[in-house]
Amino acid sequence: MRLGRLFWGAFTLGAGALLYGALFETERLKLERRTLRLRRWPAKLDGYRVAVLADPHIRDERSIALCRRAVAMALDEGPDIVVLPGDLIAYWKRGVLDMVREALGELAAFRGPVLAVPGNHDYAAGDAAWLGPALEDLHVRWLRNESVILDGVNWVGVDSELAKQADPYAAIMQTDATLPIVVVWHEPDMVDTLPWGPELMISGHSHGGQFTTPWGWAPGTSELGRKYLRGFFPDAPVPLYVSRGIGTTGPPSRLFCQPEVTVLTLRSAV
Numbered sequence: 001m002r003l004g005r006l007f008w009g010a011f012t013l014g015a016g017a018l019l020y021g022a023l024f025e026t027e028r029l030k031l032e033r034r035t036l037r038l039r040r041w042p043a044k045l046d047g048y049r050v051a052v053l054a055d056p057h058i059r060d061e062r063s064i065a066l067c068r069r070a071v072a073m074a075l076d077e078g079p080d081i082v083v084l085p086g087d088l089i090a091y092w093k094r095g096v097l098d099m100v101r102e103a104l105g106e107l108a109a110f111r112g113p114v115l116a117v118p119g120n121h122d123y124a125a126g127d128a129a130w131l132g133p134a135l136e137d138l139h140v141r142w143l144r145n146e147s148v149i150l151d152g153v154n155w156v157g158v159d160s161e162l163a164k165q166a167d168p169y170a171a172i173m174q175t176d177a178t179l180p181i182v183v184v185w186h187e188p189d190m191v192d193t194l195p196w197g198p199e200l201m202i203s204g205h206s207h208g209g210q211f212t213t214p215w216g217w218a219p220g221t222s223e224l225g226r227k228y229l230r231g232f233f234p235d236a237p238v239p240l241y242v243s244r245g246i247g248t249t250g251p252p253s254r255l256f257c258q259p260e261v262t263v264l265t266l267r268s269a270v
């Protein structure tokens with residue numbers, strides 16, 4: 001009898017937490033302003049600001065509205081560049097490209113560059129290549145194992161490891177050796193495999209664990225989003241920033257893990 005009461009108590013608590021998370025926590029977008037001190041970051045780029053919009057998982061009206069708020073929040077900060085480290089959509093279905101155009105539409109008016117890489121969800125029931133034309137319409141560069149020089153920085157966009165598409169070597173081989181390298185790669189744990197010492201890597205994928213205890217322990221984590229769960233890891237093989245992301249994966253709820261819009265200010269370490 002006592003066990004039964006315990007079970008129903010735990011069940012009610014769990015269901016209540018899920019419902020609270022679904023109704024409120026998923027909507028509580030938090031602006032994370034972080035200053036990262038990076039070795040070898042050039043003095044002339046001291047103060048360079050990067051907005052990060054990770055994991056919007058666009059799939060329905062609610063995710064579109066949240067993503068639009070996230071884009072507006074990022075652009076209000078006046079960053080130098082906007083970076084989307086993957087999982088733009090939750091999965092492929094009819095009409096999803098129009099949803100992407102609606103959710104990210106404001107990026108087309110941004111004066112600076114915008115770049116994006118695929119995440120594993122951008123391959124769910126489809127192919128990340130199909131996002132290319134919609135993103136081009138919004139002036140978003142879709143980097144899949146490619147590099148591009150913007151503002152005196154080599155931006156290396158690596159494709160998704162979980163989708164078996166990643167080739168960081170091909171992209172890094174294209175870089176200018178006199179300029180710093182920032183890698184954008186969806187799966188954060190892949191930082192342990194990065195060759196040739198870039199200055200920074202930016203990731204998403206983990207959703208910060210999505211459900212955590214108040215002290216940050218996450219009972220369920222994603223493959224390749226486990227070791228580096230969220231925040232800044234200055235002592236990783238390459239300094240790494242992992243965003244908790246905007247949207248949700250699995251149950252559309254969060255607990256003690258607010259959705260995040262990030263603005264990174266990059267400073268030269270002294």
Ligand SMILES: [Fe+2]
Pocket residue numbers: 055057086087119121205206207245249
């Ligand atoms: Fe994701």
